[in-house]
Amino acid sequence: MAEGGHAGRCLCGAVTYALAAEPLGARMCWCRDCQYIASGSATVNVLFPEAAFRCAGDIGTLRMTADSGNTVERGFCRQCGSQIYSRTTEPAGTQPIRIRAGTLDNPGLRAPDAYIWTDSAPAWAPFDPALPRYRRGPGSARKE
Amino acid sequence: MAYTGRCACGATQLEITAEPVAVRQCWCRQCQQIAAGGPTNNAIFPADAVRIEGALGHSQWRAASGNTLTFHFCPGCGTQVYGQSSARLHLKTVRLGMIDEPHGLRPEMIIWTDEAPAWACLDPQLEQWPQMPPAPPPPPAP
DSSP: OOTTOEEEEOSSSSEEEEEOSOOOEEEEEOOHHHHHHTTTSOEEEEEEOGGGEEEEESEEEEEEEOTTSOEEEEEEETTTOOEEEEEEEETTTSSOEEEEGGGBSSTTSSOOOEEEOGGGSOTTOOOOTTSOBBSSSTTSOBOO | OOEEEEOSSSSSEEEEOSOOSEEEEEOOHHHHHHTTTSOEEEEEEEGGGEEEESOOEEEEEEOTTSOEEEEEEOTTTOOEEEEEETTOTTEEEEEGGGBOSOOOOOOOEEEOGGGSOTTOOOOTTSEEOSSOOOOOOOOOOO
């Protein structure tokens, strides 16, 4: 691991990664697509500059059109299914890479600063009242 | 049919013909790894009421109880489909994200709160256990 950086791995260890940067932020996403891959939770995403991410191992990818309209690529371990990252491929270079907090060696590295896509959260979803809740993507209308 | 469902990419389909025995949320470290950082939310069904179409991948971990937990996922998108304990093969633990909405299911209990990150937001209304919950009741006699 690069000095001052961070590292992570999937549950089974077939995928490992390193991040040669500090987090830019973190947020929880309640879009329905995220609930599928998060076992019914929001995904918890720690944001990093994409160039700082190095990944090794048996990684599978799925490209899809997100609710934002952007094309995103999701990376996951082909041996255990653990979700590793999501990155925006169209428009490219506009968004930080989103690292799934559960695979960081320190999942407490960065507390989330916001909730996004709360319009699709289930009725039972718990929210920290101190954090902003964006009804759709980051910067969209807030739910008070 | 009680419930239907699918994974994120649609390659795995689910049909469930019973009501869950329990629905609960698990913050153990392994669940955070397979649930993109949050807890897994799990609806526990009689195993024979859960029918799955589509090829599944699987992996395992050894639980603190000594039981082996096998978890099954879609190899096309990594969506976790269900888990099963070697001690309770009569049950399948279906991941709530798989089930088509509206399904009306919600976690009733939170387990392994000891391993939740400091930032985790836990519903204070729900029953909470720092680690494993008490064992579920045994299956009915045949």
